[in-house]
Amino acid sequence: PSRQMWSPALIDDLISQLTPERMTLMVSSKKPFKNKPKAPTLEKKEKWYGTTYRVSPFTDKQKDMWNTQMKGWKSSSLSLPPLNPFIPTDFTLVREPLGMKDRQKMNKDETGLWSPNAPTLVLNNSDITVWHTSEGIKEFPVPRVQAFAVMRTDVGQKNPKNQALTELYFDMVGDHLMEKLYLPAVAGYSFSMGSSESGFTAGLQGYSQNAYEFLEEALQSVRQPPLNPNRFASIKEETLRAYENFYQSQPYEQASYAIGRLTNPSGFSIQELQKAVSEASLDDVALFIPTLLGSKWSLETLVNGNLDDKKALELTSLFRKVLQGEGDSKNSVGTSPNQQRFQLDVGEGKSWVVRQTLNNPGELNSATMVKYQLGDRRELTTKEIAIATLIGSIISEPAFDELRTKQQLGYIVSAGVGVSLNVFTLGCLVQGAQHTAEYYDSQIEAFLRDFEKLVTDMPDKELQQFKTSLESALLRKDLSLMDRGVRFWDPIGKQIYKFDWNIDRVKALRSVSRQDILDFYRKKIIDPNTRRRVSVRMESQDEKSRNVQLVNPPVIATEVLDSVEDFRAKIVPAQKIV
Numbered sequence: 001p002s003r004q005m006w007s008p009a010l011i012d013d014l015i016s017q018l019t020p021e022r023m024t025l026m027v028s029s030k031k032p033f034k035n036k037p038k039a040p041t042l043e044k045k046e047k048w049y050g051t052t053y054r055v056s057p058f059t060d061k062q063k064d065m066w067n068t069q070m071k072g073w074k075s076s077s078l079s080l081p082p083l084n085p086f087i088p089t090d091f092t093l094v095r096e097p098l099g100m101k102d103r104q105k106m107n108k109d110e111t112g113l114w115s116p117n118a119p120t121l122v123l124n125n126s127d128i129t130v131w132h133t134s135e136g137i138k139e140f141p142v143p144r145v146q147a148f149a150v151m152r153t154d155v156g157q158k159n160p161k162n163q164a165l166t167e168l169y170f171d172m173v174g175d176h177l178m179e180k181l182y183l184p185a186v187a188g189y190s191f192s193m194g195s196s197e198s199g200f201t202a203g204l205q206g207y208s209q210n211a212y213e214f215l216e217e218a219l220q221s222v223r224q225p226p227l228n229p230n231r232f233a234s235i236k237e238e239t240l241r242a243y244e245n246f247y248q249s250q251p252y253e254q255a256s257y258a259i260g261r262l263t264n265p266s267g268f269s270i271q272e273l274q275k276a277v278s279e280a281s282l283d284d285v286a287l288f289i290p291t292l293l294g295s296k297w298s299l300e301t302l303v304n305g306n307l308d309d310k311k312a313l314e315l316t317s318l319f320r321k322v323l324q325g326e327g328d329s330k331n332s333v334g335t336s337p338n339q340q341r342f343q344l345d346v347g348e349g350k351s352w353v354v355r356q357t358l359n360n361p362g363e364l365n366s367a368t369m370v371k372y373q374l375g376d377r378r379e380l381t382t383k384e385i386a387i388a389t390l391i392g393s394i395i396s397e398p399a400f401d402e403l404r405t406k407q408q409l410g411y412i413v414s415a416g417v418g419v420s421l422n423v424f425t426l427g428c429l430v431q432g433a434q435h436t437a438e439y440y441d442s443q444i445e446a447f448l449r450d451f452e453k454l455v456t457d458m459p460d461k462e463l464q465q466f467k468t469s470l471e472s473a474l475l476r477k478d479l480s481l482m483d484r485g486v487r488f489w490d491p492i493g494k495q496i497y498k499f500d501w502n503i504d505r506v507k508a509l510r511s512v513s514r515q516d517i518l519d520f521y522r523k524k525i526i527d528p529n530t531r532r533r534v535s536v537r538m539e540s541q542d543e544k545s546r547n548v549q550l551v552n553p554p555v556i557a558t559e560v561l562d563s564v565e566d567f568r569a570k571i572v573p574a575q576k577i578v
Contacts, residue, residue: 019070084187086214095137113503118488118500123316128316130301132307134308137305144207147303147304148201149203165276167277175235184217189205191203227286232282232285240277250412251365251431255537262344263344263534265343294324342378346533351534353555354534354537354561367410371534374417376424382504382508387512387517388426391417391517391520393470409432409443410432410433415429428447441555443551446552475503
């Protein structure tokens with residue numbers, strides 16, 4: 001209770017102790033004492049990083065100056081801030097909350113599987129699609145709203161310069177929003193906006209009462225951010241440093257980047273973006289903003305929470321109204337790509353190897369990342385997707401046990417199934433300092449061959465446990481209104497629009513047999529005539545000094561290439577990019 005009491009005397013006592021004599025002042029700089037002809041010596045050195053520094057007392061002149069300024073200061077100089085206009089006062093709900101028993105009964109299909117009601121398509125035309133749901137308020141009776149938006153345009157991805165300017169622009173926007181949206185943040189609102197491969201995206205959370213006013217203020221800051229030269233210089237420097245530091249990052253991180261770029265139909269290399277950022281000026285960004293925001297983009301949104309259909313449409317209208325003004329984008333440049341994007345097909349029966357030597361001479365670790373393309377959403381059946389997901393659940397632990405614990409190839413080992421650009425892949429990664437990247441590749445290949453026998457010999461009870469565990473994960477109930485929004489936005493953002501997809505996968509999973517798993521695995525992973533394999537080997541410069549002999553046959557490669565760009569030169573021209 002005492003901590004909640006208002007005590008001016010206690011505040012005065014605390015303030016009185018804030019004196020120069022009690023202060024520690026830390027000053028850091030890239031170029032210390034730049035303007036002093038007689039610079040003090042930094043006589044001390046930090047133990048771990050070797051940073052030089054010095055410790056010195058304040059001068060009498062400094063203490064006198066600060067003490068003079070503090071004389072006569074009283075706590076009455078402080079005052080409460082003005083009223084925060086974003087603090088809500090209306091907590092009316094648009095849906096009647098259900099009791100606990102009724103909540104447990106709702107959202108179940110005819111087979112008893114739990115699946116929440118899908119959002120409603122309240123507007124759908126050539127350039128705007130609005131999804132809305134307030135059903136979650138019945139389960140989570142809170143006066144809050146959540147909105148997601150994607151503005152699909154190719155202007156920001158046309159060339160390295162446009163992509164660099166887009167990233168610099170949104171970095172400056174994010175920097176400005178931290179200060180501009182302080183009062184809404186204190187009141188429980190949040191907003192973010194940034195670039196993506198499909199254009200740019202935005203997200204909002206907060207109380208429903210002032211959501212419209214909050215989004216309008218946020219978007220105004222996005223459209224006209226203050227272009228401060230000092231902040232731009234700082235952001236540009238940070239961006240260039242991040243690009244430069246990438247080449248000093250862990251080998252597995254560089255392998256992950258490389259293997260993603262191998263199969264990405266668009267995008268630009270770090271070298272291209274680094275050059276574009278280094279050449280970009282603040283004037284370039286200023287001129288580019290109206291080009292980007294005024295481009296022809298389609299808008300798709302989801303509004304989830306305590307708003308009705310009408311209010312959801314009003315909220316959504318702000319994106320085009322504020323970012324593009326009262327007009328439309330009919331005469332704008334660019335195109336509005338609504339098609340789903342897919343990875344480049346590495347080719348049936350192909351096994352590619354891409355080798356790269358790490359730039360950092362001090363890096364002793366090498367890394368190998370292997371990916372097998374299992375198929376995309378257009379060609380795989382729901383049952384095959386369920387099989388792929390089940391394989392990912394099974395393979396993780398034995399991969400770590402064999403490659404990390406038993407063989408001790410390295411500290412970083414992983415395996416699993418994921419999806420990127422609508423293509424399911426099985427991946428395996430090893431990083432270590434005792435062997436070569438080629439050795440890791442051959443050991444991964446041997447493990448994946450042996451994994452077939454592991455599945456063959458697995459007891460029925462253990463296989464069923466994996467299926468039951470995966471089913472439980474797919475049927476996990478939402479714990480909050482925000483979880484519900486994320487559940488629905490995932491298929492919308494990916495342009496899948498299957499809101500009960502997890503239910504379909506569970507039903508398919510229940511019909512999966514051991515033989516189904518083996519047939520799929522043999523075709524996609526083992527059979528050299530049907531699999532689609534690519535591996536990236538990040539080789540340390542220290543590899544050449546290691547006398548490492550392969551204990552398993554080397555990977556038979558369609559071709560060994562020396563760079564990501566060499567691979568793309570072979571694959572990209574042969575495929576129609578959609």
